[in-house]
Amino acid sequence: MTLTLDDLKHVAETENQRLSSYQYRINICVAAGCLSCGSGELKTTLKEEVKQRGLEDRILVRGVGCMGPCSKGPLVAVQPGNIFYQGCSGADVDALLDSLDTEPVERLRCPADHPFFAKQHKLVLENCGVIDPERIEEYIAAKGYEPLYTALRTMAPEEVIEEVSRAGLRGRGGGGYPTGLKWSTVANASDRTKYVVCNADEGDPGAFMDRSVLESDPHRVLEGMAIGAYAVGANYGYIYVRAEYPLAVKRLKKAIIQAKRIGLLGENIFNSGFSFDVQVRLGAGAFVCGEETALIASIEGHPGKPRPRPPYPAASGLRGCPTLINNVETFANIAPIIRNGGDWFSRIGSAESKGTKVFALAGRVKQTGLIEVDMGTTLREIVYDIGGGIVQEGTFKAVQTGGPSGGCIPEQFLDMGVDYGSLAKVGSIMGSGGMIIMDQQSCMVDVARFFMEFCMSESCGKCVPCRVGTAQIHELLVKIIRGRGEMSDLAMIEELCGLVKDASLCGLGQTAANPVISTLRYFKDEYLAHIQEKRCVADSCAKVIITEAL
Amino acid sequence: MNPSAKRPPRQVTAGEPQAQVLTFKINDIDVSAREGETILSVANRYNITIPTLCHLDGLSPYGGCRICVVELKQSGKLVPACITCPMEGMEILTHSQQVMESRKKILELIFSERNHVCAVCVSNGHCELQQLATDLGLTHVHYAYRYPHLAVDASHHHFVLDPNRCVLCLRCVRVCAEIEGAHTWDVMGRGISSQIVADLNQPWGSSTTCTSCGKCVQVCPTGALYEKGKSVAEMVKNREFLPYLQEMRDRKHY
Ligand SMILES: Cc1cc2nc3c(=O)[nH]c(=O)nc-3n(C[C@H](O)[C@H](O)[C@H](O)COP(=O)(O)O)c2cc1C
Ligand code: SF4
Ligand code: SF4
Ligand code: FES
Numbered sequence A: 001m002t003l004t005l006d007d008l009k010h011v012a013e014t015e016n017q018r019l020s021s022y023q024y025r026i027n028i029c030v031a032a033g034c035l036s037c038g039s040g041e042l043k044t045t046l047k048e049e050v051k052q053r054g055l056e057d058r059i060l061v062r063g064v065g066c067m068g069p070c071s072k073g074p075l076v077a078v079q080p081g082n083i084f085y086q087g088c089s090g091a092d093v094d095a096l097l098d099s100l101d102t103e104p105v106e107r108l109r110c111p112a113d114h115p116f117f118a119k120q121h122k123l124v125l126e127n128c129g130v131i132d133p134e135r136i137e138e139y140i141a142a143k144g145y146e147p148l149y150t151a152l153r154t155m156a157p158e159e160v161i162e163e164v165s166r167a168g169l170r171g172r173g174g175g176g177y178p179t180g181l182k183w184s185t186v187a188n189a190s191d192r193t194k195y196v197v198c199n200a201d202e203g204d205p206g207a208f209m210d211r212s213v214l215e216s217d218p219h220r221v222l223e224g225m226a227i228g229a230y231a232v233g234a235n236y237g238y239i240y241v242r243a244e245y246p247l248a249v250k251r252l253k254k255a256i257i258q259a260k261r262i263g264l265l266g267e268n269i270f271n272s273g274f275s276f277d278v279q280v281r282l283g284a285g286a287f288v289c290g291e292e293t294a295l296i297a298s299i300e301g302h303p304g305k306p307r308p309r310p311p312y313p314a315a316s317g318l319r320g321c322p323t324l325i326n327n328v329e330t331f332a333n334i335a336p337i338i339r340n341g342g343d344w345f346s347r348i349g350s351a352e353s354k355g356t357k358v359f360a361l362a363g364r365v366k367q368t369g370l371i372e373v374d375m376g377t378t379l380r381e382i383v384y385d386i387g388g389g390i391v392q393e394g395t396f397k398a399v400q401t402g403g404p405s406g407g408c409i410p411e412q413f414l415d416m417g418v419d420y421g422s423l424a425k426v427g428s429i430m431g432s433g434g435m436i437i438m439d440q441q442s443c444m445v446d447v448a449r450f451f452m453e454f455c456m457s458e459s460c461g462k463c464v465p466c467r468v469g470t471a472q473i474h475e476l477l478v479k480i481i482r483g484r485g486e487m488s489d490l491a492m493i494e495e496l497c498g499l500v501k502d503a504s505l506c507g508l509g510q511t512a513a514n515p516v517i518s519t520l521r522y523f524k525d526e527y528l529a530h531i532q533e534k535r536c537v538a539d540s541c542a543k544v545i546i547t548e549a550l
Numbered sequence B: 001m002n003p004s005a006k007r008p009p010r011q012v013t014a015g016e017p018q019a020q021v022l023t024f025k026i027n028d029i030d031v032s033a034r035e036g037e038t039i040l041s042v043a044n045r046y047n048i049t050i051p052t053l054c055h056l057d058g059l060s061p062y063g064g065c066r067i068c069v070v071e072l073k074q075s076g077k078l079v080p081a082c083i084t085c086p087m088e089g090m091e092i093l094t095h096s097q098q099v100m101e102s103r104k105k106i107l108e109l110i111f112s113e114r115n116h117v118c119a120v121c122v123s124n125g126h127c128e129l130q131q132l133a134t135d136l137g138l139t140h141v142h143y144a145y146r147y148p149h150l151a152v153d154a155s156h157h158h159f160v161l162d163p164n165r166c167v168l169c170l171r172c173v174r175v176c177a178e179i180e181g182a183h184t185w186d187v188m189g190r191g192i193s194s195q196i197v198a199d200l201n202q203p204w205g206s207s208t209t210c211t212s213c214g215k216c217v218q219v220c221p222t223g224a225l226y227e228k229g230k231s232v233a234e235m236v237k238n239r240e241f242l243p244y245l246q247e248m249r250d251r252k253h254y
Helices: A005-020 A039-052 A090-099 A136-141 A146-154 A157-167 A179-188 A209-216 A218-232 A246-262 A292-299 A328-332 A334-340 A342-346 A379-386 A420-425 A444-458 A464-481 A487-503 A507-512 A514-522 A524-532 A542-549 B039-045 B097-113 B128-136 B171-180 B215-219 B241-250
Strands: A024-029 A059-064 A076-079 A083-085 A195-200 A236-242 A277-283 A323-327 A356-363 A369-374 A396-401 A407-410 A434-439 B021-026 B029-034 B069-072 B078-080 B091-093 B159-161 B185-188 B195-198 B225-227
Touching: A005 A136, A005 A146, A024 A039, A039 A059, A039 A090, A136 A218, A136 A246, A146 A218, A146 A334, A157 A179, A157 A218, A157 A334, A157 A342, A179 A218, A179 A323, A195 A209, A195 A218, A195 A292, A195 A328, A209 A218, A209 A246, A209 A328, A209 A356, A218 A236, A218 A246, A218 A277, A218 A323, A218 A328, A218 A334, A236 A246, A236 A292, A246 A277, A277 A292, A292 A323, A323 A328, A328 A334, A334 A342, A356 A379, A369 A379, A379 A396, A396 A444, A407 A514, A444 A464, A444 A507, A444 A514, A444 A524, A464 A487, A464 A507, A464 A524, A464 B097, A487 A507, A487 A514, A487 A524, A487 B097, A514 A524, B021 B039, B029 B039, B069 B097, B078 B097, B097 B128, B171 B185, B171 B215, B171 B241, B215 B225, B215 B241
Parallel strands: A024 A059, A195 A236, A195 A323, A236 A277, A356 A434, B021 B091
Antiparallel strands: A024 A076, A076 A083, A356 A369, A396 A407, A396 A434, B021 B029, B069 B078, B069 B091, B159 B225, B185 B195
16 A cells, blocks of 8 residues: 555644644654753653643653753743743743733743844744644654655656756755755666665764755655655665764654655555655764765674775766765755755855855854854854854954865855855865854964864875874874974975875865864964964963963 | 775676777777776886875775765866775766866875874885875975974884874775784774774883784874884885785685
8 A cells, every 4th residue: 555645734723723733732852962951851851841830732742852042041932922931941841831811931932033043044944843843743844755755656767866966956065066966867877776865974063954854854854765766767765964963863764664664665656656765874973984985884784984085976976886975954954955956045145156055153252153144144143143142242253164185265255155166265164064153262272273173083094194294294283282383384384285285185184174274264373472472362361371381 | 905995896787798898088099908907006007197195005995085076077076985886887087177176185285184293204205195295296285284292202112193294094004904913903993083093092112902013003094104213305105915815815824
């Protein structure tokens, strides 16, 4: 028995009726951020209290995915009315319930018209914080899996690829490779067996975009993968998730079981003759396993070390078969593109980068968390409107994007719109979406050292420039921070950065020098202050310098 | 091992004509290559010497040491000759200034990584690393020596592993897995703390997979693997067996 469109609509209708039968719906964020500050207990207490008061028919207490301002958790939203509360705990349960029929609880209130929310455009995250990620019915009620039906039953695979190409979607895993082009390369391979792989390794320090999507809206990713598999002619998929994301893994596995049970995965989906099955594979948390060839080696059971490309995975990937490998966020963009069309998508964003981008906003801004903005949104809007400005009225110094492969962007570029091209032009990269704001307290030499230490310890060790080069650069940076640097060290760092960039095998080594190169470009005075005056502009290395000098 | 594993991977497209020949340039000389051949093997045919370290004919391609880098004239990019297949019309420089400088820096990095004191090494005078330094005119290392303290494993009856001389070329790992079929050696750790280990980090002498064939010792480019009883400069290695074995396998003479 296969699922029909009517069945799907019936599920949606039933679910919508269920939801609207409640007078109030209290949504509690149960993504990892809020869970870690006690939203799980809050949910249990609220549920019990509702039961005690005999309001179970009127009030629905449910867990939803990430709402965004993760540092203010646990977050609660009351519908209808869209009333946001932050920092709630078990002690607030009575107040929350009492307020439902009267006025909102002001002391917990987080204004929904705050620029943090108002300046965002939620496309990838449209269901995050809105639906219960553990119920497929809610995803279907939010019009989920309709695009899959549209693709499988009304479009030829080439038409799906055409739509994705027209959208102008580029890979969100870091490289920004045009997604439509990648899909058509895999589709054009004549092999019978092909694979689809979702890259959910997310190894950049501080990044949690993919984790939030998987925890908050897992079906969205599965649907994107299924559409991709149909387009390229694959029947089997893997999601490679790092084992440090147990909640994402749990919800993904649950979502796969649910989708299989009602026929949205498995044999003959929507009676189209197309079959697709997905398995979750766990990575042990090596950053380099996010590199596509290392990831494939890891799925195959080999050590996670990159191999030279070409051949690209699109030609010869998993078990030597053509393999489509895309990032979580890339797949999460597919369903809306099929639903609304490629032209619709291509009208969002900037001239050269289409759509939106999810960022993990962190560092010295007042409002940190998960945000999604149109491509081309300026850094100033992100830092000062969405982020609410620098904490303790400090002064902005730099924004770091692209993690260990990216760079630090100084103040003079605050009015620059963020897209693939503009970031590359100023010596950084889009990367997967880490965005760290730094103020006058951050020492840029230490920032460079931090990322170099990361690359050094995450290098797989296969090639000499990356294995030994990163260790040498790191040592020189430590020497400078300790106030023992000489001018010749700076020249040597520059020389080594060039070598590591030009002669390394994979993207890790080829980009490892970026944080150093970009801080040398924009903050050379800080390096010079350490070397010539044994002084740290930011005072953060002061203690080190003094104690070492004694 | 599957013989195709010895050849570098290449892009396969449907219906492609077999054994296509393509032409390109090395150092402004027109050369021709069979499809799938590496830049290194073409260069060798034309008597152009490109230095190598991790590469060894008869073992699967690896591309780790990067000593063999050559420059793509059009883009200025560096690619390793031992694993890169030329494309029609490519122009390659094997001895440009950028190439020579990069090779020298890479070699310096290798010397700085571990403890390579040639004067007291069993392989002194017969060492590929030492020879590379001579060939590339490397007289001193200007990067800081890291000098890690790594324990020597002399637990095997016949052989010794001195990780202080190891350059992580993985020739031993490959010859053991691909030719001998034992897969005794592998790498432990990653990045700068990578280390060659027998079995799951057992003393070599207690390895249950090692057949004591000695192939790893013969292919090791430095004095990291050597025969017991050899003193300074006495360890001469014999690699003739590899092409011979490969030839016999290709002809299915076992
Ligand atoms: C060192 C390194 C780490 C990477 N880590 C990730 C990662 O965590 N997630 C990811 O999606 N892509 C990562 N990539 C990029 C992948 O290799 C690949 O380009 C990407 O998954 C392709 O998907 P996309 O086209 O959708 O961006 C990494 C690349 C490198 C070189
Ligand atoms: S660049 Fe670094 S991570 Fe990539 S293959 Fe070389 S050593 Fe491994
Ligand atoms: S022991 Fe010898 S052959 Fe093995 S990796 Fe080290 S240098 Fe290479
Ligand atoms: S010989 Fe080519 S990379 Fe080592």
